[in-house]
Amino acid sequence: MEASKELIFDKLVYSCAFEKHRGAEEFMPEHFLGFQLSGETHAFHAEGQTVISENTVVLVRKNQLVRTIKYPGKSGKYQFVSISLDQETLREYAIENKIVVNAPYRGRQQLFFEPDDFLRSYFLSLAPYINKTKNATPRLAELKIREAVELLLQCNSAIRDILFDFREPYKIDLKEFMNQNYMFNVPVASFAKLTGRSLSTFKRDFERTFGGTPNRWLLERRLEEAHYLIKQKQQKPADFYLDLGFENLSHFYFVFKKKFGLTTSEV
Known part of the structure; x- marks a missing residue:
């Protein structure tokens, strides 16, 4: 059975597979927050390889090239859910909270978190949309993105330098x-x-x-x-x-x- 990738509501994507599956090359134009529900994701990028293990939260920065291989877990199922943190919502949030970033973030490209109670509860709160037992209005979708931003800043304040850096990519070598x-x-x-x-x-x-x-x-x-x-x-x-x-x-x-x-x- 082939892997499936489904847009649940604007910015929320759910991926599922029952056997090893190689994903397509992807250009990530937006930051995204993801949670490995089951199985593992092996991600290949310019800096090498990253393994996203089960029950891990990852924040991936925008403007990257990524290739993935999906491995089901012991249950025989691979599940990954991600929510895009779009620039329009982040800009509005920055204006409302008077956030200005003057220097680029110099840390790692990928940031991993052991999910605390808040982050775990956040992703569990997305289950009704994934299971199609509840529909999300555009307003509710925006609120879920803002909630993700709040939880990330609570988890690590340095993340503000990633999320709210709105400069265009500078001309690199x-x-x-x-x-x-x-x-x-x-x-x-x-x-x-x-x-x-x-x-x-x-x-x-x-x-x-x-x-x-x-x-x-x-x-x-x-x-x-x-x-x-x-x-x-x-x-x-x-x-x-x-x-x-x-x-x-x-x-x-x-x-x-x-x-x-x-x-x-x-x-």
Whole structure:
């Protein structure tokens, strides 16, 4: 049975699976607060791998690329619920509470919490919406987001520097970023936004930095890594082609031979 991902009400998402499931590459444009109800989520991002274990709360910062693998727990079921903390609601909250952030947060990308009574009760309060025994009005949905913000600030006051930093991503080092994130199979526009550039500026800066187009460079970079994994690490393409951003195995074999003049078995 395939994993299901359902939007319960605006900003609230419930994921369920009964067998190991590899999620799609995702660009996270908003902060989100999540709770692992059962099973585990293995999240892969630019800084490495993070395991979200059962009964763990996680706050994931906006503007990140993430790939996940979902593992059911002992009960045979995987369940994860998340609520997006959208910028409009956060801006209104900041104005009402006179919150101003002048410096960027320098801590970890992911923040984990052992759920206290308040956070646990918060996620339990979402059960009626997940089970479809209660419908949420737009006003109630907004109140649930505000409640999540209040609980996060109560849990860790430093989180205000994450939630209420409304500056656009600044222009970051393109070479360093792309070499950390080339394996994510997302549109070029997502790479542009994450590096603090418009699409046209990103393409122009990319040409200046790498001497070619983004799509061409991404293919070459992924193929070089594939060659290394096959020759030096003795890995099979079937085990890593998705991790390097290739959509299907037959296309990978085709472009690999075209570049190197050899099949993967000949390498």
